[in-house]
Amino acid sequence: MASQQQAPAIKGAKVLMVGAGGIGCELLKTLALSGFQDIHIIDMDTIEVSNLNRQFLFRQSHVGQSKAKVARDAVLRFRPDISITPYHANVKDPDFNVDFFKQFNVVLNGLDNLDARRHVNRLCLAADVPLVESGTTGFLGQVTVHVKGKTECYECQPKPAPKTYPVCTITSTPSKFVHCIVWAKDLLFAKLFGDKNQDNDLNVRSSDAASSSEHANDVFEPNKDEDIEQYGRRIYDHVFGYNIEIALSNEETWRNRNRPRPIYIRDVLPGESVQQNGNAERMPLPDDPLSVSAMASLCLKNPQDIWSLMENSRIFLEALKLFFSRRKKEIGNLSFDKDDQLAVEFVTAAANIRAASFGIPLHSLFEAKGIAGNIVHAVATTNAIISGLIVIEAIKVLRNDANSYRMTYCLEHPSRKMLLMPVEPFEPNKSCYVCSETPLSLEINTHRSKLRDIVEKIVKAKLGMSLPLVMHGSALLYEVGDDLDDDMVANYAANLDKVLSELPSPVTGGTILTVEDLQQELSCNINIKHREEFDEEKEPEGMLLSGWTQAPAVENKNTNVANGASTSSSCQAVPLETEEDDELVMLPAGSDSSGKKRKISDVSTTAISDLSTAADEKRSKKRVDELDDDGEAVVMLEDGNADIGKGLQ
Amino acid sequence: MDGGEELTEQETALYDRQIRVWGVDAQRRLSKSHILVSGLKGTVVEFCKNIVLAGVGSLTLNDDREVTEETLAANFLIPADENAFDGRSIAELCCDSLKDFNPMVRVSVKKGDLSSFGADFFDKFNVVVISCCSLATKRMVNESCRKLSKRVAFYTVDCRDSCGEIFVDLQNYTYSKKKLDETVECQLKYPSFEEAIAIPWRSLPKRVSKLYFAMRVVERFEEVERRKPGETSISDLSNVLKLRKELCLAHLLYAMQSLNESQIPDALLERLIAVTREFPPVCAVVGGILGQEVIKALSGKGDPLKNFFFYDAVDGKGIIEDISNS
Known part of the structure; x- marks a missing residue:
């Protein structure tokens, strides 16, 4: 790992950083110190006062200015001879298309939301550019490496859904x-x-x-x-x-x-x-x-x-x-x-x-603001650690050193003596609808549901496509874009409000729909299965998508005693994208002998979610053990510490 | 808790996101803490940034060296403009940038050689962090901190090549932590640096990080050869390997059935003596962990590290080792 040996790989590399916030500031600094000479950075945000406690490239006088631009200027002060290209823009802008991504040797994410992460993941897959993904919350953090065909993509594993609350709980029976x-x-x-x-x-x-x-x-x-x-x-x-x-x-x-x-x-x-x-x-x-x-x-x-x-x-x-x-x-x-x-x-x-x-106990304005504003816990130290780990992985990617790629967890409490825990990356999920060509399947009432339901609730909300196109065979049912003529726009608008079985090219049980996002260059097939009835409580959307997995909802929904007098619609979900405060218990209760439950914040926006399901923990245990080829820690410690693997045995 | 003063509106706005992590009490205690750092290499610079952003009361910098190409390599606090150096020391140059990071923290420079400061000097601080200094200085400063009536937390940190080491001495440390629903008092008893490294290797638990032993060999080598910290090269390898053998004998490592010199691999020692430059990503990682630990110790929140931390980018593990008799 001697720095001299890495110099050529680093110097010649062109890297794209997405995000100039908490992780981004640290990352840009560490990249510049490490010898990177051609760095492009995208961030749509401007600087706020509450950023200043950790986004150290920014000062009070910069409040309101572009993060990407100010970050560039700050780093050039100590590394004036390198090239940093800032973009004060949304990474989802059409300018940042597959060709744009293709010019980079590696993409480094320091993002704060799931939506943008999925978008970048798809563009990296389409452009065949390796992605190093990261996330932090409080003292927890994670870095993962996603290389097409070699390791899993960002979407191979389910991510926790934004928390939702049944309307009845909100309107009639609050308990928290x-x-x-x-x-x-x-x-x-x-x-x-x-x-x-x-x-x-x-x-x-x-x-x-x-x-x-x-x-x-x-x-x-x-x-x-x-x-x-x-x-x-x-x-x-x-x-x-x-x-x-x-x-x-x-x-x-x-x-x-x-x-x-x-x-x-x-x-x-x-x-x-x-x-x-x-x-x-x-x-x-x-x-x-x-x-x-x-x-x-x-x-x-x-x-x-x-x-x-x-x-x-x-x-x-x-x-x-x-x-x-x-x-x-x-x-x-x-x-x-x-x-x-x-x-x-x-x-x-x-x-x-x-x-x-x-x-219900009352709360301070400070606490209420955190809950209402979905404010993420953030400290400088975790971001600094994570930025170092991102650069270490980026260098491995540039040297094409695939055997030493690791995903690394930064923990708050040591697990098997480790505060930084490397795990071998997982292989691509063969049934991932994003990086494999496995079709999804959708159960829906084709005589009642409209095309709009599929576009809004499935294609946009679940599959994360922003500019979708829907096809049945060669017949285009729906698309968006600036270059459509008025007739087509009217035609598509009319289609949206048609029941599936009454579309110009009828969609019924057995139909295979193709949905695409031209910007993301993602295409997948959906097998349609007709189903007459859906449970209003359990399947409020009136459809069921499979082959697409979402982590189990965190909120323990109280069974809603439906408000008998209420004429309002049944309990739909009110999403609250809480990024903090609500904690996911990582281990099944009682599985941990020390009684010290390890919790990880439910952050839909960070990749930490990979740690959050029991299945994943089993996998990580296996991989951790495999890594111990030098025999250093094959034996599980017996100190009763919270231990990812042990808890599940 | 100590002091009833409330945070100002300005502090509350600036520290909003971190108060959501460690709470107002912890923030208040941080803002009353005084920290000394000596030896401004890349890892310590990272640490300084972290602790200034966190909002400690004051930070005192000690490093009279002049700027060289090597000091610039992992230092983002010193602007590239050579005219600005003007014969000023590293500490003076870093001081300007750090002040700028957070106007609410008092950052100042203390000139002079660390080993010349008397015990009463250290009494002004709650935390002392030293880096790139000799074994003798480490011992001396650690003992000075221990002699004081109040507890002064002592840390050493060193990074070489892709490896880093942190040592922590919190003396007798009491803190509270939440266990299920109740808060329990926890007590930790730390050995001094001298006491820790004197523990015979044979009585250490199995599977102590190889880096622990390797760092002791290199540290000892620099001492017996009267080298400055980091003043080693690949040409020293044969002498270092010789010293490794002696130390293993002295600690009766041979007597252990499963442990021998290979517990301290040649390749690892070679890396540590050949590449004494820091690797910036490792500085970020180790400086981040150190910042976190100092915040924990000052705020009394969370389990503090006891008493060594090792990181090696080659295997990616960040490991805590408890090297003590207790």
Whole structure:
């Protein structure tokens, strides 16, 4: 591994880095120090304050600028003679096509989301360029090598799905704080400040049609004769009082649950008006709408504090008032943003009031922000370690040293004395729909489901194609692109709304559909099987895709006692792409003699998921043992440490 | 916990993502910690970056050497502009860049030779990290830290070729950790560097990393030959192999049935003496682990490493070895 021997391979190499964030900054620095001379780097993001604790190439003065460009300039200060080409762009842009990828000797990923990782994986396969993939969360990290035909591709193993919650849990029967956050963010916030035309399950509808229509229709619109203070109190009473009363009237729901407590503003803040408590009127008004803050108005400073019900109620009313008084223009177009202070305050307060109602512990704004904003835990040290490991693998790839490729896990607690655990890479999965040509199979009701269902729920959502094309034999059923003429666009739009069996080229049981993404150069076949009935609870999508595997959902869905009075649709899933906070238990409970369960954060965005299934652990144990050819650690340690292999024996 | 001061708004915003990893209390303790580093090679530079970003209270740099091509090789803190050097030491040049990384950390330079500092000097710090120094200096600084009434955590770190070694001495260390739902107090008793390396090899557990032995041979070689740290070449191989034999005899390695000189392979020793330059990816890895360990020790969160860590990019393993009598 002496650096001299590697010099030619490194110097002549042209490498593409995707991502100039936490891993990217470290990686660019380590590549430059290691002697790489031609580095291209893509990142669409701009710099934020919360990046500065680890993305060390950036300073306060760079906030708002392109990460790729600032990173380049920073590295050129200590390595002025190398070439770094930045692209402030999305890696999914059509410019970054297969030909673009073909110019590189190796691609190095430092990404933060599953979608982009899958995209890059497909382009690397199509361009036949090796990929070194990485991911970190907190103290955990992983580096893997993906070389077409030699090792598995990024998609050969299932990745954990974004966590979803049944709508009923969110609207009627929350049992965890995260359910209250989803309710506050996706339902209440969206209803009050977002697009009014969006479907919204906020209202618990009563079987009593009269009261339902009376309350459900325009209850969220301010009345002409009320001021903003009265409006806020009315909304408060409606969502935390009235709606809970309605829910309580459905006895069936509460047979095996704790009954929630309706909360009315008059009980929490009797006879009090927010104006008398807040200093809003006296405070100088900030110019930047994003710095308007209810906490500031109410003199609450510490985001780590857990507010009382009373404080939450004041924040709720104050935030609502500030939205209507200071940010009126945005109402109707707002969507939740973790960097929008007022939005975070409103969601925290609303979630806490709801939590109080359901007997769920309240949380601080800091915690609520993490949950609502899907904020990933991140520290500099793990990113630095991972960047070093990426470069070590990249050099092996450049030297074509296939026998020494390793996937390496960076662990928080040692396993068999190891904090850095190398594992031999796995062979390609022969039935992977991405890197092998194995067809998928789809069970669907071809007389009822529409082409749109397949395009949206399967091709885009599950197969991760962004510019899909659907063919039946030689007949094109659907495609997208800039170069289509109007007739074709109209034709495809019409097809989307047709039932499968009524398409110009009918799709029925036994049909083989071909779906392609021209940018990713990925093509796969789907065998269609007709099926009449689907279980609304278990198969809410009304179809079942196989040959495509998704890790088991993490959330232990409580059996939903369907809200008998509810007329809302059955329990669909509300996705919450939580990237932190919820932890996957890696080992089956009780399998670990020390009782020290090893957990790994459920990060849909990191490749760490490879560690997350028992099957994988068995594989890694096997491979670890095989690696011990020097006899160093063949014997399992007997110290009772959490041990990936041992736990499963 | 210690101190009731709250983090400022600025700190909360800057450290948001890491507070989500280790909590506010840990962050508060970090911001009150003082760290000394000596020997600014690539691995220590990586460590400095990590610890400044993490938000320690202060960092003091000690390295009077002037910039050479070799020091630049694994150092990203020194701008390439030669005019900027202006006779300034490595520590002074690194200091400027590190200040820039995080204005909330006080970074300063301490001139002078590490071995000339008295024990009271070390009393100002919570953590002392030394690199590329002689065996005698390691012992001396470690003992100085141990003599103080308060606990000063002591670390040494060295990287050669694709290998790295960290040694940790936290003396008597108590920390709390979560076990299932309850928090339990844990106690660890660390040996000093001198005590650890004096433990006869025959009484060490089986399968101790080969790097442990190899590093001891090289370290001893530099001492008996009065070399500066890292001042070795391939031409020393025969003498190093001779020394290996002597050390194995002294530690009665021969007496063990399964262990012999091959526990310290020629090829490994050859790598360690022939390529004394650091390999930047290894600096990133070892400097990252060291940063993590110092954060753990300062914040009292998580199991600290006891008491050696080894990494070799050739096999890719990052291994913890407990070299102690307890």
